[in-house]
Amino acid sequence: MNDKQTTVQELKERVKQFRAERGWTDTDQKDVAISICLEAAELLEHFQWVKTEEVKDHSRWRQAVAEEMADVLFLLMELAEQFDIDLAKAFQAKVTKQANKYPLSEFNPSKSKQELRQAYYRIKSKTRTDHPFAEEKEHDS
Ligand SMILES: [Mg+2]
Known part of the structure; x- marks a missing residue:
């Protein structure tokens, strides 16, 4: 699985499968939204109290940051699946809106x-x- 070969739909299905295998099928959407923010905060922790020059040398924190980004992505896929949101469409609409703005x-x-x-x-x-x-x-x- 990599970015070039994986669709958003495949990510959503993988998350759905993972959760179904564990019986995690009745998660409250509110809790998923909260969890996205908490995982985003964990991502931020890697940058807290670090100088910009240190951030540029990402060899030290790359793996840890990738894991936190994956946590956010996992939950985002779960929430999009629960709300039946087409993320590619939402993304394109946002890019168009930003281009106008x-x-x-x-x-x-x-x-x-x-x-x-x-x-x-x-x-x-x-x-x-x-x-x-x-x-x-x-x-x-
Ligand atoms: Mg995490």
């Missing part, structure tokens, strides 16, 4: 960090209260 005309590598940050916070300010960075002026340097 962050248009290439404003978010592309030709923009400065300042321009990108301002554009980002202009968008955020439409959905949240105004953020001070949205109107920040370019710093002289």
Whole structure:
């Protein structure tokens, strides 16, 4: 099993089979959602108190991080199966939504960090209260 040869549906079926073999068929969806957050927190623990330079050297933590990512994925597949959610469709819809929210005309590598940050916070300010960075002026340097 690897990313190139495995479909999302196969992952869902593998999780379903694993759970059925153990009689874990009546798990509360709320508990699965909570467990996703808890496993995501376990993933974060590997980055807590670690300097960015240390994170870049992933040979030390790669296996442990992969296990936590797999924990999150396992539970996500379980929840998607329980809610009958087509994750590939949901993913594509999200990518389309994000592309509309962050248009290439404003978010592309030709923009400065300042321009990108301002554009980002202009968008955020439409959905949240105004953020001070949205109107920040370019710093002289
Ligand atoms: Mg874990």
